Amino acid sequence: MPLPVTDADAWVNPLRSTEDKRLPRIAGPSGMVIFGVTGDLARKKLLPAVYDLANRGLLPAGFTLIGFGRREWSKPDFEDYVREAVEAGARTKFREHVWERLAEGMHFVEGNFDNEGFDQLAGTLAEMDSTRGTAGNWAFYLSVPPDYFSDVCHQLERSGLAEADGNSWRRVIIEKPFGHDQATARELNRVVNAVFPEESVFRIDHYLGKETVQNILALRFANQLFDPLWNAHYVDHVQITMAEDIGLGGRAGYYDGIGAARDVIQNHLIQLLALVAMEEPVAFDPTELQAEKVKVLRATNPVYPLNRTTARGQYAAGWQGSHKVKGLRQEEGFDPLSTTETYAACTLEINSRRWAGVPFYLRTGKRLGRRVTEIALVFKEAPHQPFLEGQTSSLGQNAIVIRVQPDEGVLMRFGSKVPGSAMEVRDVNMDFSYSEAFTEESPEAYERLILDALLDESSLFPTNEEVELSWAILDPILAYWAENGQPEEYESGTWGPAGADRMLQRSGRSWRRP
Numbered sequence: 040m041p042l043p044v045t046d047a048d049a050w051v052n053p054l055r056s057t058e059d060k061r062l063p064r065i066a067g068p069s070g071m072v073i074f075g076v077t078g079d080l081a082r083k084k085l086l087p088a089v090y091d092l093a094n095r096g097l098l099p100a101g102f103t104l105i106g107f108g109r110r111e112w113s114k115p116d117f118e119d120y121v122r123e124a125v126e127a128g129a130r131t132k133f134r135e136h137v138w139e140r141l142a143e144g145m146h147f148v149e150g151n152f153d154n155e156g157f158d159q160l161a162g163t164l165a166e167m168d169s170t171r172g173t174a175g176n177w178a179f180y181l182s183v184p185p186d187y188f189s190d191v192c193h194q195l196e197r198s199g200l201a202e203a204d205g206n207s208w209r210r211v212i213i214e215k216p217f218g219h220d221q222a223t224a225r226e227l228n229r230v231v232n233a234v235f236p237e238e239s240v241f242r243i244d245h246y247l248g249k250e251t252v253q254n255i256l257a258l259r260f261a262n263q264l265f266d267p268l269w270n271a272h273y274v275d276h277v278q279i280t281m282a283e284d285i286g287l288g289g290r291a292g293y294y295d296g297i298g299a300a301r302d303v304i305q306n307h308l309i310q311l312l313a314l315v316a317m318e319e320p321v322a323f324d325p326t327e328l329q330a331e332k333v334k335v336l337r338a339t340n341p342v343y344p345l346n347r348t349t350a351r352g353q354y355a356a357g358w359q360g361s362h363k364v365k366g367l368r369q370e371e372g373f374d375p376l377s378t379t380e381t382y383a384a385c386t387l388e389i390n391s392r393r394w395a396g397v398p399f400y401l402r403t404g405k406r407l408g409r410r411v412t413e414i415a416l417v418f419k420e421a422p423h424q425p426f427l428e429g430q431t432s433s434l435g436q437n438a439i440v441i442r443v444q445p446d447e448g449v450l451m452r453f454g455s456k457v458p459g460s461a462m463e464v465r466d467v468n469m470d471f472s473y474s475e476a477f478t479e480e481s482p483e484a485y486e487r488l489i490l491d492a493l494l495d496e497s498s499l500f501p502t503n504e505e506v507e508l509s510w511a512i513l514d515p516i517l518a519y520w521a522e523n524g525q526p527e528e529y530e531s532g533t534w535g536p537a538g539a540d541r542m543l544q545r546s547g548r549s550w551r552r553p
């Protein structure tokens with residue numbers, strides 16, 4: 040039993056932090072340079088997120104945003120472009136005075152990834168440090184394909200921009216794909232880490248910026264209720280689903296040849312698995328969290344034989360609601376003989392005392408029935424039931440479902456007596472919904488992650504080791520698929536290929552219909 044703490048203890052104890060961790064954290068003097076600012080990600084997500092942060096008062100007064108690119112843009116041209124992106128995509132209300140203040144600190148540097156462009160960038164940053172008080176603190180956001188990482192890092196190093204003096208910082212924020220397999224991920228990490236030490240590298244996995252994903256840790260480690268059940272004694276299996284109804288029109292350049300497993304399982308779904316399965320961290324800080332994630336990822340492997348434990352598919356034409364939609368091979372820009380999978384499912388196991396024998400089923404797909412991401416822990420049946428046969432025939436397995444999106448929340452499914460004189464037990468849901476429980480609106484993932492990078496808070500960013508370990512889990516599955524022909528077709532608007540259903544039926548289980 041801890042001793043009661045008095046005010047006097049608080050005053051004399053120098054180890055006691057007086058900082059209130061619930062207060063919003065505001066970034067210190069700093070600026071951000073976006074490479075690839077005219078791309079989709081910057082327009083749809085990054086620029087609106089910067090505005091939302093400014094609107095919430097979380098950016099410093101002199102915050103400076105530099106766009107770098109090949110366009111011949113003046114400052115007003117850049118401002119117009121950003122304003123349009125903000126008006127279209129910001130989560131919070133557009134307020135003229137917030138915009139004006141943010142726009143004062145916007146500049147565009149025209150250039151290629153060559154010496155001249157970066158020398159000019161270095162000049163602009165030095166000027167901003169003296170006129171806007173950015174104090175030499177710069178985050179470089181590489182919103183460009185990974186083929187350019189090497190050039191940009193090299194130029195940042197050559198022009199002296201990668202290195203801060205003792206009183207300031209330089210950080211790099213990078214976006215997936217972090218490689219194509221473990222070997223290429225290693226090479227990419229080597230290129231980036233040759234210029235930026237690991238503690239200055241922030242790899243974005245935007246799923247980690249989602250509130251519900253962070254709530255997995257709160258649910259597991261702030262409560263007494265769940266932990267006793269969170270293991271192989273009680274859990275029969277875990278299903279992690281990320282279903283999307285959208286197709287891939289307009290994304291051929293990125294997606295054809297990449298596929299669902301590399302696009303989503305390697306990063307988002309394996310990160311979800313790590314958070315659900317890891318042990319309690321010694322403390323809630325980046326080093327301890329990452330150490331636990333690494334540990335669980337090291338213990339994770341595919342279940343063999345892969346012809347029985349994995350499935351992949353490609354969407355064919357069909358109906359999405361009332362719209363007739365094309366198949367992948369008819370989408371603009373895709374190879375008409377493309378073998379890229381738009382649906383991927385696999386079975387993983389975790390070799391630890393907590394999880395031995397519990398299959399983790401991961402699945403993701405485009406053009407499925409609806410957009411939903413959830414993690415379901417499905418429990419074993421009660422070892423004994425004193426009811427008569429038939430009285431529990433409508434009872435399924437108990438489940439805890441973490442709904443990541445949409446309609447964020449946590450659901451518990453258990454059996455309950457149907458009202459009436461007979462004893463009949465049926466499944467019911469107890470449903471906690473974020474939007475009903477809290478009045479605060481959740482920030483967008485990118486708001487959270489950009490702010491964290493400016494604050495040097497790295498808990499929500501996967502490390503180089505985590506990225507390489509995730510590839511090590513997936514590589515054998517990708518190699519098996521590469522040698523085993525076409526993905527199976529599934530009709531758009533359905534729940535994926537029949538092979539995915541068979542994959543679970545083999546062990547007497549079935550996918551949830553979320």
Ligand code: BG6
Nearest residue numbers: 245246283285302303307412444
């Ligand atoms: C991205 C993938 O990482 O996540 C996309 O590249 C996918 O293919 C997207 O559509 C989904 O993100 P969200 O936040 O809409 O679930």
